[in-house]
Amino acid sequence: FASLLSPLNQISSLYRRVMSNAVDTEQLIELLNEKKEIQDKPHPVELVVGPEGADVSFRDVHFSYDGKVDVLRGISFDVPAGQSVALVGPSGGGKSTLSRLLFRMYDAQQGSICVSGTDVRDLSQRSLRAAIGLVPQDCVLANASIRFNIAYGGVLRLDEHGNARPGMELTMEDVVEAAKGAAIHDKILTFPDQYETLVGERGMRLSGGEKQRIAIARTLLKDPPILVLDEATSALDTHNERLIQTRLRELSKGRTSLTIAHRLSTIVDSDKIVVLKDGLVAEQGSHSELLAIPGGVYAELWAKQIEGQEGSAAASALPSGAT
Numbered sequence: 192f193a194s195l196l197s198p199l200n201q202i203s204s205l206y207r208r209v210m211s212n213a214v215d216t217e218q219l220i221e222l223l224n225e226k227k228e229i230q231d232k233p234h235p236v237e238l239v240v241g242p243e244g245a246d247v248s249f250r251d252v253h254f255s256y257d258g259k260v261d262v263l264r265g266i267s268f269d270v271p272a273g274q275s276v277a278l279v280g281p282s283g284g285g286k287s288t289l290s291r292l293l294f295r296m297y298d299a300q301q302g303s304i305c306v307s308g309t310d311v312r313d314l315s316q317r318s319l320r321a322a323i324g325l326v327p328q329d330c331v332l333a334n335a336s337i338r339f340n341i342a343y344g345g346v347l348r349l350d351e352h353g354n355a356r357p358g359m360e361l362t363m364e365d366v367v368e369a370a371k372g373a374a375i376h377d378k379i380l381t382f383p384d385q386y387e388t389l390v391g392e393r394g395m396r397l398s399g400g401e402k403q404r405i406a407i408a409r410t411l412l413k414d415p416p417i418l419v420l421d422e423a424t425s426a427l428d429t430h431n432e433r434l435i436q437t438r439l440r441e442l443s444k445g446r447t448s449l450t451i452a453h454r455l456s457t458i459v460d461s462d463k464i465v466v467l468k469d470g471l472v473a474e475q476g477s478h479s480e481l482l483a484i485p486g487g488v489y490a491e492l493w494a495k496q497i498e499g500q501e502g503s504a505a506a507s508a509l510p511s512g513a514t
């Protein structure tokens with residue numbers, strides 16, 4: 192990727208095209224070095240999703256990275272359109288892996304993942320990725336300015352024909368508004384060249400939390416009907432974390448959302464919580480239903496968090512009558 196974008200003038204010319212929305216989405220994705228091992232079928236289906244999102248279903252999904260260790264061993268659950276589902280469970284249970292399969296960075300070895308009833312393997316990757324806003328735990332920034340890194344979210348939007356949405360012209364105000372929404376604007380103003388500061392491998396190093404906030408700003412601009420949020424494990428400072436949580440909650444309202452959560456206090460209001468353990472769905476239900484399972488995995492995780500550092504935050508988020 193670095194070598195692709197190395198001449199600075201190439202960045203600026205690409206950037207101008209981003210801002211005028213004339214850039215080809217596919218070309219942009221290539222430039223941003225998305226994995227290309229997964230290929231579209233000869234005549235893929237173009238996914239069309241309304242603003243309210245789409246049903247996402249996982250059916251008996253099996254997956255192994257190396258062909259030896261089974262990371263997912265038969266996962267089935269649904270995310271109904273417009274609802275919020277949280278994935279929780281012990282570290283290494285396969286939560287992030289599921290989000291990668293939905294985004295089709297890899298294909299499941301057995302079973303299927305469907306969006307709007309169509310297997311993701313039959314969809315064009317371009318339309319699938321246009322419909323989903325992914326805020327990963329450890330996002331990689333493009334070797335370009337902060338402005339570019341936020342703005343390209345906007346050109347990843349497609350219309351119902353799979354073309355970059357026409358007439359959508361990004362302005363600097365849009366970029367700044369998205370950065371404010373992601374609670375990163377003030378921080379950007381402290382950087383040497385503000386929005387023009389180069390980031391990525393050869394630019395200024397940003398913290399994990401800052402990178403994630405850039406990814407959130409990009410997603411705000413992309414405005415996708417389906418959201419996949421992989422909550423950062425490394426704690427951000429509490430003030431920013433609260434801001435981001437509020438923003439993410441607003442963002443996921445009325446959309447289909449899958450949130451991978453490490454702090455249970457942030458997902459108690461989800462329509463459904465799916466507990467993943469050792470590559471299997473151990474339990475699923477609402478917060479209060481899961482707490483009612485004696486000796487349950489979720490009940491145990493909850494108790495641990497109450498005891499732990501986050502005890503006070505978790506306890507205060509406990510809905511009345513949920514014990």
Ligand code: ATP
Pocket residue numbers: 256257262280281282283284285286287288289
């Ligand atoms: P955490 O809560 O710590 O983020 P998780 O539930 O999201 O964990 P995954 O990241 O999906 O779990 O990982 C599941 C298993 O797959 C782990 O054993 C992990 O070591 C392994 N794994 C994850 N990514 C890869 C990879 N790229 N190559 C090989 N193994 C991987």
